Amino acid sequence: MKTYEQIKEYVKNILSEKRFYHSECVSERCVELAKIYGVDTEKAKLIGIAHDVAKEMPAEKQIEYAKENGIELDEVELKNAKLLHAKIGAKICEKEFGFSKDMVEAVKNHTTGMSGMDMLSKVLFIGDATGIDRTYDEAKYLYEIATEDIDKAIFECINNTIREVIDRGTPLHINTVMTRNEYLLK
Ligand SMILES: [Fe+2]
Ligand SMILES: [Fe+2]
DSSP, X not given: OOOHHHHHHHHHHHSOHHHHHHHHHHHHHHHHHHHHHTOOHHHHHHHHHHTXXXXXXXXXXXXXXXXXXXXXXXXXXXXOHHHHHHHHHHHHHHHHHXXXXXXXXXXXXXXXXXXXXXXXXXXXXXXXXXXXXXXXXXXXXXXXXXXXXXXHHHHHHHHHHHHHHHHHTOOOOHHHHHHHHHHHOO
């Protein structure tokens, strides 16, 4: 597996300054959450820095990459370019960085959520939403909840996402709905 420094260099070369800073902030948050929830802090650090590796790849390139690598994309993902980078990024993390299965899964799940997420996936999901680059009050509030009850934070975060998707008028991904139901029914 590639080291943190190697991955950092890789993403620094392909991401904008803003997105790279976001990745560093997410990595830090993931480590903090990993400590609280007893998951591997090294894995958390690596998935944080790597999670948006495909975010700035043009949509056509991402679709092409998916075809070349046998990644199935559903209709909603194909119509919402924002969603593509999770699956594409996960594949890059597997192929280029040598991530373990749970780390690849976490990157894959970071945008829509997924039912049955393990703690590493949960850490990245909330780390992404609450890095210190997120300046809005909601992020601070979510992080506070997450330090006490990460499942509750995910539920709140998903509710916000769903409201945003409705306001934007874009299709809602089925995994987001399934994740919400899982935490609602807990
Ligand atoms: Fe992302
Ligand atoms: Fe992100």
